[in-house]
Every structure is written in C-alpha cells, then in structure tokens.
Amino acid sequence: MSARRETETVDKAWAAGPQGAARLAGRIVDPSARGVAAAMTDLIRSGELAPGSALPTVRGLAVELGVSPGTVAEAWAVLRRHRMITTLGRRGSVVSGPPSVPHPARYERVGDLGSHLTLDLAVAAPDPALLPELADALLAGARTPQLNDYSRTAITAGLLDAVRDTWPFEAEAWTAVGGGYEGVQLLCQALIVPGxxxxxxxxxxxxxxDILEALDAQIVPVACDAEGPLPGSLAQALERRPALFLHQSRAQAPCGWTVGEERAAALAKVLETAPNVMVLEDDGIGPLAADPVASIGTHLPGRTVLVRSYSKAYGPDLRIAVIGGPREVVERARVLRTFGTGWTSRILQDALAHLLTDDAATRCVQAAAHRYDLRREGLAGRLARRGVPTANRDGLMLWVPVADEASALVTLAARGVTVSPGSRFCVAYALPHVRIATSRLTDDGAALDGTAELIALAAMASTGRLD
Structure with a gap:
C-alpha cells in the first residue's frame, strides 16, 4: 500500500474505536447534545472528518465525555437529519459529508432520454388545452379589496365563501397555501417531530x-384494497403509536381509488381507539374528481385536517390549495408560513374564488374531467384486451402491473417512452408496477393502440427474457 493510501486510511479511522473516542472527545468543548453536534459539524465541514470516516460508538463517546448515551444519541440524530452522518446498524456510523439539503429522490426525474424521448408518460400533469382561461379570473383577483395591503391574509373572504360549502366537514379554521404538497409539508412540520x-x-x-423522509419520520405502511386503506391494517399500524395518519381521500395516486362513506366510517371507528393520532387528508385532484369526497373528518372533525389542491383543475400557475380543519392545527401551519412568504397572494386567492363561482369555468373543469376519464379508460381498455389489467377508477394515471420493473423501464426507454417506476410509490414494495400518466394522452384511437401495444410489451418483459 502506498504512503498516500496509508495516510487516507489513518485519516478516516482516527475517530473510530476506543482511542478514537478519546481523541474525538478532546475536540469537543461543550458536552451538551447541541455542543457535540456543533463540534462534529465543524470537523466535518473542515474535512478533518472526511466522508467515509468511521465514528466511535455512542456509548464509547459518551463515556469519554462523561455524559449519558442519550446526549450523544441526540447529537447523532441532528447530524443524521442534516445528512452529515449515516448509521449502518451494528456496523456503527460513518461520516457522509458536510450539511446538505435533502433531495426529494422519488420526485426528481430518474435519467434523461434527451432527444430520444418521444412520449413522456411519467408526469401526471394537467393538459394545458383543457384548463380554463385565466384572464378574467386574474382581473377579478386584481380587484381584491385588500390589494397591496401588507396585512397577512390567511384566506380571503371571497375564497372562503367559495370553498366553505364544498368541505366535507365543518372546519374551525382555514388558510390558503401555495399548492397541495406545500400544505401537506407545512402540516407535517406542524404535527410531527423527527423520529x-x-x-x-x-x-x-x-x-x-419524500416529505416524510425529509422530516425524518418513520413511515408505517397501511395496506389497501380497491376502496382505500384497510381498517384492519390501520389498526395494526396504530399499535406502533404513530402521531399521524396521512392518506389521500379521492383519485388516489397512484391507484385511483376514492374512499367511500362506509370505508371512511370504518377508518374513523378504528382511529377512535387512538385519540392522540391526528388525521391528514390530501385531496390532490380537487374538482376534477369523479366522486364526492368522503372524509374521516365527518366523524372526527376535531382530529382531521384536509388539504385540497386546485392546481390540476384550474392551472398549476395558480399554485393554490386550501387547508381546513381544527383551529389549533391550521394555526400552526399559518405560523410556520410567517417565517417565509407569510401569506398567499390575495390576487391569486380571489382569482381562484372567481373560477370556483364562474359557470363557464365550472363547465370547462367538468369537460376536462370527462376527457381525462376517456383517456385513462381508453388506455385501460386497450391494455386489458392485451392481458394487462388495471384498476384505476379516477385520476390522471394508471397503476400497471409488470413482470419486472427494471425490464419494463428499459423496454420503454429503448423505444423513447418514459414512465415512473412503481417502487417510488411504495413503502413495502411487493408486486412490481409502473405508473403511467394518462392526462396528456392523445385522443386518437390508433395512437392509443400503439401506446397500449408498447406498454403491454414492457409489462410482459422480465429479466432474461428481453430480446
């Protein structure tokens, strides 16, 4: 081994083992959890603790510092949260690198087909041709009574009037936010702590x-059927004492189910046994959904908060969702926003209020929902005739079973088609799937036939069987 390689090995091991614990403790002035985390951050930023460096055990460092193992464990948790260290189970912990921003790994696109891409079936975005015109709505928004007032308006009177009667339960408080996922992220920040x-x-x-992983939450999967989350599986999940139950109430992504009244009541009954668990419902498709929403909040209004997005129905550039639920929970989300934007533009809020109450815009959204259904069902029917069953009843996508996920992705990519790998959407991944976005499919029957033929070919491809 060269001298340089030997030096690198020593450098990466200087904090490992009992002697390393003593050396590391000598570099830590403040033995509190915050002080340990700060000292470690300085060492990692400077490069003295390089990526890959092994770290002493929590107990070993605690002994050298004269503190409880819990103090060091708390510091380690801070370092993990900022992606500075990685814990490898019984193999201990190693340095990952300087503080970094967590990336939404599932959301970010995997691969780039460049000019080879001929058909993008990965992004379930609304079709711009089916969105209502915004000109009149934006003019209406510009006439908002508090235009350019610097007061923080959680929700305008016009928008509240437009959404209140559509809510499935009586909410104590409301706020408008910049899209459905921002609403979910704010509420998760407000309702859970790391771990x-x-x-x-x-x-x-x-x-x-992605949101839950970025917040260092432990995800407990709840199994589902064609009607949504299974009450029995939720009961098992509650045995692990979660702080929150997060689910999509209708046109669920990726499976396209909508929770009905009977299932919502059954889920609420299970949740009654766990009074400390909050319920967060995500209605990501809003007015485009085929079925009315059935909410757990009808049964547990004091513990349920609903986020409804209007971006897919009225346009992604509106960036509007509404949160409605218990006053204390909604207020927490509102307070978190005061550290940043403070409030959603009143122009955009009242533009949405105009769209929600305008007959022409309502007819446009209804027509769009019908077209989306035709596209989804058109592809689903063609796949079924080719031996590929799907079960989505609503939404902008199909959840397609495949023999092998990787082989399906490669088969489609080789023909210029991109789809989303099903593993991105799963906690306990069992049967392989891919998710096919259907919202921007052509209405041309011959073209749909060709698309179905390609997807069926990919669905039946498996490792070792590709030509």
Missing part, C-alpha cells in the same frame, strides 16, 4: 414519502 411514526397508505404519492 415520529406516521401511518401512510401503501402505495401512495411519491412526494408524500
């Missing part, structure tokens, strides 16, 4: 899993 367990339907929207 909390969160019960989540499985599979679920990829971005919901």
């Amino acid at each position: 909390d367990r969160v019960a989540v339907e499985d599979p679920t929207a990829a971005r919901l899993l």
Whole structure:
C-alpha cells in the first residue's frame, strides 16, 4: 500500500474505536447534545472528518465525555437529519459529508432520454388545452379589496365563501397555501417531530414519502384494497403509536381509488381507539374528481385536517390549495408560513374564488374531467384486451402491473417512452408496477393502440427474457 493510501486510511479511522473516542472527545468543548453536534459539524465541514470516516460508538463517546448515551444519541440524530452522518446498524456510523439539503429522490426525474424521448408518460400533469382561461379570473383577483395591503391574509373572504360549502366537514379554521404538497409539508412540520411514526397508505404519492423522509419520520405502511386503506391494517399500524395518519381521500395516486362513506366510517371507528393520532387528508385532484369526497373528518372533525389542491383543475400557475380543519392545527401551519412568504397572494386567492363561482369555468373543469376519464379508460381498455389489467377508477394515471420493473423501464426507454417506476410509490414494495400518466394522452384511437401495444410489451418483459 502506498504512503498516500496509508495516510487516507489513518485519516478516516482516527475517530473510530476506543482511542478514537478519546481523541474525538478532546475536540469537543461543550458536552451538551447541541455542543457535540456543533463540534462534529465543524470537523466535518473542515474535512478533518472526511466522508467515509468511521465514528466511535455512542456509548464509547459518551463515556469519554462523561455524559449519558442519550446526549450523544441526540447529537447523532441532528447530524443524521442534516445528512452529515449515516448509521449502518451494528456496523456503527460513518461520516457522509458536510450539511446538505435533502433531495426529494422519488420526485426528481430518474435519467434523461434527451432527444430520444418521444412520449413522456411519467408526469401526471394537467393538459394545458383543457384548463380554463385565466384572464378574467386574474382581473377579478386584481380587484381584491385588500390589494397591496401588507396585512397577512390567511384566506380571503371571497375564497372562503367559495370553498366553505364544498368541505366535507365543518372546519374551525382555514388558510390558503401555495399548492397541495406545500400544505401537506407545512402540516407535517406542524404535527410531527423527527423520529415520529406516521401511518401512510401503501402505495401512495411519491412526494408524500419524500416529505416524510425529509422530516425524518418513520413511515408505517397501511395496506389497501380497491376502496382505500384497510381498517384492519390501520389498526395494526396504530399499535406502533404513530402521531399521524396521512392518506389521500379521492383519485388516489397512484391507484385511483376514492374512499367511500362506509370505508371512511370504518377508518374513523378504528382511529377512535387512538385519540392522540391526528388525521391528514390530501385531496390532490380537487374538482376534477369523479366522486364526492368522503372524509374521516365527518366523524372526527376535531382530529382531521384536509388539504385540497386546485392546481390540476384550474392551472398549476395558480399554485393554490386550501387547508381546513381544527383551529389549533391550521394555526400552526399559518405560523410556520410567517417565517417565509407569510401569506398567499390575495390576487391569486380571489382569482381562484372567481373560477370556483364562474359557470363557464365550472363547465370547462367538468369537460376536462370527462376527457381525462376517456383517456385513462381508453388506455385501460386497450391494455386489458392485451392481458394487462388495471384498476384505476379516477385520476390522471394508471397503476400497471409488470413482470419486472427494471425490464419494463428499459423496454420503454429503448423505444423513447418514459414512465415512473412503481417502487417510488411504495413503502413495502411487493408486486412490481409502473405508473403511467394518462392526462396528456392523445385522443386518437390508433395512437392509443400503439401506446397500449408498447406498454403491454414492457409489462410482459422480465429479466432474461428481453430480446
């Protein structure tokens, strides 16, 4: 081994083992959890503790510092939260690198087909051609009574009037936020702390899993059927004492179910046995959904908060969602926003209020919902005739079973088609799937036939069988 390689090995091991614990303790002036985390951060930033460096055990460092193991464990938790160290179970912990921002790994695109891409079926975005015109709505928004007032308006009177009667339960408080996922993220920040367990339907929207992982939550999967989360599986999840149950109430991504009244009541009955668990419902498709929403909040209004997004129905540039629920919970989300934007533009809020109450805009959204259904069902029917069953009843996508996920992705990519790998949407991944976005499919039957043929080919491809 060269001298340089030997030096690198020594450098990465200087904090490992009993002697390393003593050396590291000598560099820590303040033995509190905050002081340990700060000293470690300085060493990692400076490069003295390089990526890959092994660290002493929590107990070993605690002994050298004369503190409880819990103090060091708390510091380690801070370092993990900022992606500075990684714990490898019984193999201990190693340095990952300087503080970094967590990336939404599931949401970020995997791979880049560049000019080879001919058909993007990965992004379930609304079709711009089916969105209502915004010109009149924006003019209406510009006439908001508090235009350019610097007071922080959680929700304008016009928007509240437009949404209140559509809510499935009586909410104590409301606020408008910049899209559905921002609403979910704010509420998760408000309701959980790092290390909390969160019960989540499985599979679920990829971005919901990204949000929970970024907040260092422990995800507890809840199994589902065609009607939504299973009460029995939720009961099992509650045995692990989660702080929150997060689920999508209708047009669920990726499976396209909507929770009905009977299932909502059954879930509420299970939740009655765990009075400390809050319920967060994500209605990501809003007015485009085919079925009315059935909410756990109808039965447990004091413990349920609903986020409804209007971006897919009225346009992503509106960036509007509404939160409605218990006053204390909504207030926590509002307070978190005061550290940043403070409030959602009153122009955009009242523009949405105009759209929600305008007959022409309502007809446009209804027509769009019908077209989306035709596209989804058109592809689903063609896949079924080719031996590929799907079960989505609503939404902008299909959840397609495949023989092998990797082979399906490669088969489609080789033909210029990109889809989303199903593993992104799962906690306990069992049967392989891919998610196909259907919202921007062509209405041309021959083209749909060709798309179905490609997807069916990919669905049946498996490792070792590809030509």
